[in-house]
Amino acid sequence: MTMVDKANPGDLEKDDPSELALIEERKFERRRKIESIAIPIGTLICLLLAWQLGVRLFGVPTYIAPAPSDVAGAFIKQFPLLLTNFWPTLFEAVLGFITGNLAAVLIAVAFVHSKTVEKAFFPIAVFINTIPILAIAPILVLIFGAGLTAKVVIAALICFFPTLVNMVRGLQSVSPQALELARILSASKSEIFWKIRLPSSLPFLFSALKIAATTCVIGAIVGEWVGADVGLGALIIDSTFNFRSALLYATVFMSSGLSVVLFASVSIAERMIVRWHT
């Protein structure tokens, strides 16, 4: 009797095994989600703490390696200065992003429509891409002067090649059957381009734009290293030479923040435009 009594309430609580499994699974999912956020953040905090303790414990001078607290202090105190130098770099990077990618897209269109153009210019594009950006930057500053143009050209140049290669692949990614369909519908070349080739290439284009969103910032900063009095690149050089290490670190932090903002903008645009590639 007692055994039955013990067993009965247990049976009542377990109403449905599949529902229980579902609840278990949800719990597991939630735990995994929390873990996927908590682990990297925890690691970051530990590393920052180790850095802070290391610098303080071994008495490293601030101008050689500032502690995270110094960097945070500099970031807050010098924020107006950082912001004044943020805008020119943003402007150069975005202008370079637009011109470099626009040129790459237009040239990719020309390549796809004419094999001769591709044969003539693709080796040159590869050659230009093999020159290190640090080597070509002084040349461009000599040509265009220390103004805005040189930085935009350098940023554009660094965006150019990945977009060219991806865009050519994207425009060629149309299936043979889609082209047969176009032929049966008697589509003109421009109809094939606008209605089939260009939309097909968008997922490829956005992969390239995401690369360009971060590299264009590098281009603008390298341009500013060679010759500029404003911009994050100029601030990096200035704070290095004056041993203002905390400010230097804060500037580097600001630069990577700029890249992240541009990358996020392109990702959001991609999610709104390319809804079909999941």
Added chain:
Amino acid sequence: MSDGNTILEAATGSSPVAASLKNAYVRFGAFTAIENLSLDVEDGAFYTILGPSGCGKSTMLRLVSDLIPAASGEVNIFGKSTEEARLAREFAFVFQDATLLPWRTALQNVQLPLEIGRKRGVKIPTSDKSPSELLDLVGLSGREDALPHELSGGMRQRVAIARALVCKPKLLLMDEPFGALDEMTRDHLNLQLLKIWQETGVTILFVTHSIPEAVFLGQKVLMLQAHPGRLKEVVEIDLPYPREIKLRDTPEFTRHAAYLRELLEAC
């Protein structure tokens, strides 16, 4: 029937032939894909095309649809050259793969033929049914705004059929359209296709690998032979319409299927 046709012929001066091939050859370099193919495709009929691989089934559809030229011989569609017929949208093509544009919704994919071709001088005819009514016809009402990746393989192929019907073609060319689908979906689409054929009166040339499908759908089976591809026999399937799935279990059906299997093995 034949009297009526003769009268019609006399009255309009045109024959009730949807497509006619006269001594048509197709060559790819030194390789002869189709040799001396002569055939009159009767207007309004349902033809299925069967044959071993390499017999030029797909090549034949591509020849009729002006995708590839004839090396010699003549191909006419409703008395026009294949190019004129293409520009007049006399025919439509359904591929094995649905070939939908993945960024367009089901409805926008059906509308595609209405947007393309004016620059090349196509006068775009429209079906008396609107694109969304055509989606209803293929059993996809309510899924107008779905993107292709949100649809199953069978649904995508139904969108492709609706797209083919949007310009009210008189000849529908289908290249193994249900070849990649599972048995159940295929049965369902076979029935739906027969219904569409009877409602619209369109002439159908339907390439398939499956003997039961060829018998179930067709009024006539064109048996092709390989190396080089040529016409072996036209087999009449005298089973009455409307046909239902259970027709497949009847002795008449089995007899036709057995005969075609023998022919195919002799190829």
